[in-house]
Amino acid sequence: MRTDGSGGLALSTTFSDTQLQQVIASIQEGKLPDQLLASVQAMDPTLFEGLPGDWPDFFKAIKFMNPDPEGRAGNIAYLQQELEILGALP
Amino acid sequence: MNTTTPMNNQNGSQLAAFFVLAALVLFTLGSHVLKVLPLAGTNMLLIKSGKIVVDSNHAQITHGDEATQALNCISQYAPFKAFRQPIKGSKDAWHLLCQYPYDEAGTNVFDVIVEELEEGVFRLKTTFRPQDGTLQAIEQWLLRKNVQQVSAPTLPFPVQFLP
Numbered sequence: 490m491r492t493d494g495s496g497g498l499a500l501s502t503t504f505s506d507t508q509l510q511q512v513i514a515s516i517q518e519g520k521l522p523d524q525l526l527a528s529v530q531a532m533d534p535t536l537f538e539g540l541p542g543d544w545p546d547f548f549k550a551i552k553f554m555n556p557d558p559e560g561r562a563g564n565i566a567y568l569q570q571e572l573e574i575l576g577a578l579p
Numbered sequence: 580m581n582t583t584t585p586m587n588n589q590n591g592s593q594l595a596a597f598f599v600l601a602a603l604v605l606f607t608l609g610s611h612v613l614k615v616l617p618l619a620g621t622n623m624l625l626i627k628s629g630k631i632v633v634d635s636n637h638a639q640i641t642h643g644d645e646a647t648q649a650l651n652c653i654s655q656y657a658p659f660k661a662f663r664q665p666i667k668g669s670k671d672a673w674h675l676l677c678q679y680p681y682d683e684a685g686t687n688v689f690d691v692i693v694e695e696l697e698e699g700v701f702r703l704k705t706t707f708r709p710q711d712g713t714l715q716a717i718e719q720w721l722l723r724k725n726v727q728q729v730s731a732p733t734l735p736f737p738v739q740f741l742p
Binding site: 534543546549550551552553554555556557559560562563564566567569570571574 | 633634636644645707710724
């Protein structure tokens with residue numbers, strides 16, 4: 490696992506720890522806007538591999554999520570439940 | 580005439596205490612078994628095969644990656660294991676495990692996660708190769724989600740991309 494020297498996770502220079510936290514915060518608020526979803530879906534999934542525990546699969550679930558707006562609420566509910574299991578991102 | 584005797588009262592109290600104790604033991608054991616062994620037995624709940632609908636944008640985003648491999652797998656081969664995951668405030672998520680190419684070691688396993696829209700129609704939630712792609716690791720991952728194993732459908736799920 491790589492770190493950015495401040496204790497946070499550094500996935501890449503274009504998608505930071507802060508952005509990951511932004512995705513998590515948005516889901517916790519019951520929102521996953523198209524732009525945010527698209528930003529995760531545009532990522533190389535190998536970038537998630539450095540995350541601990543089941544976090545890589547959490548972000549892969551978003552990466553490969555069906556973007557159908559009609560299914561978004563159900564997908565957010567699924568991700569919120571995943572977050573409850575995972576706890577806080579270290 | 581009052582037929583109650585001190586002996587009857589004593590027997591009644593012992594019987595009541597026995598039932599309370601038995602209920603406590605069964606409750607404790609039941610909770611433990613449900614937490615520890617949800618994958619041990621296959622529940623008779625059954626979902627039938629049906630088509631999976633996917634937003635056509637999904638194909639553009641994930642073309643050539645593991646999601647595409649997973650959808651190719653599930654559209655050609657029946658899932659070999661299936662699990663139900665209750666989702667708070669939403670429809671159940673169904674985890675359909677598909678393996679391609681097959682090998683005895685149980686690798687190359689994909690999880691196709693869907694929700695049922697109506698009988699025979701499922702909407703794709705997401706799909707990928709979790710963990711290291713081995714059945715053992717994926718079952719442990721599913722165990723952490725408190726899923727319930729159900730009978731696996733016996734037919735493939737054709738995939739339809741919606742405009």
